[in-house]
Amino acid sequence: MSTLTNTVPAVSTWKIDPAHSVAEFKIKHMMISNVKGHFTGVSGSLSYNENDISRSSVEAAIEAATINTGDNQRDGHLKSGDFLDVEKFPALTFRSTSIENTAPGELKLRGDLTIHGVTRPVVFDVEGPTAPAKDPWGKTRVGVSATTRINRKDFGLAWNAPLEAGGILVGEEVTIMLDLQFVKD
Numbered sequence: 001m002s003t004l005t006n007t008v009p010a011v012s013t014w015k016i017d018p019a020h021s022v023a024e025f026k027i028k029h030m031m032i033s034n035v036k037g038h039f040t041g042v043s044g045s046l047s048y049n050e051n052d053i054s055r056s057s058v059e060a061a062i063e064a065a066t067i068n069t070g071d072n073q074r075d076g077h078l079k080s081g082d083f084l085d086v087e088k089f090p091a092l093t094f095r096s097t098s099i100e101n102t103a104p105g106e107l108k109l110r111g112d113l114t115i116h117g118v119t120r121p122v123v124f125d126v127e128g129p130t131a132p133a134k135d136p137w138g139k140t141r142v143g144v145s146a147t148t149r150i151n152r153k154d155f156g157l158a159w160n161a162p163l164e165a166g167g168i169l170v171g172e173e174v175t176i177m178l179d180l181q182f183v184k185d
Contacts, residue, residue: 010050014142014182016060018042021180023062027152028171037069037078044094046182048129058096058109060180064089082159089117097121109146115155124148124178132184140184147177 021042026034041063049055064086067078079086096111107126112119128144135141152158152174160170 011055012048012050013185014046014048015185016042016044016046017141017181017183022178024177024179025174026177027174031171035069035074037067037075039063039066039092040068041066042178042180044180053101053107054099056096056099058094058099058111060094062092064092083157084116089115094122113148113150113155115150116157118155120150120154122148122150129182135183141181142184143179143181145177145179147175149173149175 018041022038022040023042024036024038026036029035039062042060043062044058044060047057064084065079067075067084067086069075069078078084081088084092093114094111096109098108098110100108100110102108105127107128109124109126111122111124113122124146125148126144126146129142130144132140132142151172153172
């Protein structure tokens with residue numbers, strides 16, 4: 001009598017730990033320096049296939065109203081209809097379409113990013129995931145860092161003001177930087 005062994009892929013679910021995760025961005029101001037900001041309302045999950053990372057997937061959401069650049073007046077403007085319009089579009093979302101292992105500890109994460117009700121494909125360069133580690137409460141955690149660049153106009157964020165000396169007040173290219181910690185369910 002022979003026994004057939006089925007190889008079942010090891011797939012696990014991980015949740016973003018919002019207390020240990022941050023979504024940041026930077027953009028040129030007056031064409032001379034970067035203004036940085038972050039969002040605190042980060043949530044999402046990772047379906048991780050240990051045998052084949054390309055079969056893994058990520059979904060994430062960011063509460064648009066949690067934007068913080070360190071200036072209340074600017075934050076109010078960014079929340080308004082000129083930019084994020086947080087009343088109408090309360091979340092920025094991402095859903096992966098593919099994950100590619102490009103080198104040890106380096107991935108290309110492709111997916112659909114939705115900002116201001118507009119969805120566009122983006123590619124994140126990802127460092128990680130880190131080796132799994134147990135926290136003092138027995139939960140297993142991993143971390144990743146991811147970066148991409150987008151043109152804000154592609155997402156309907158077109159507001160700007162011309163400068164007297166030439167140029168524009170707000171740059172078009174936005175760098176998005178994520179440092180995320182996931183906890184295994």
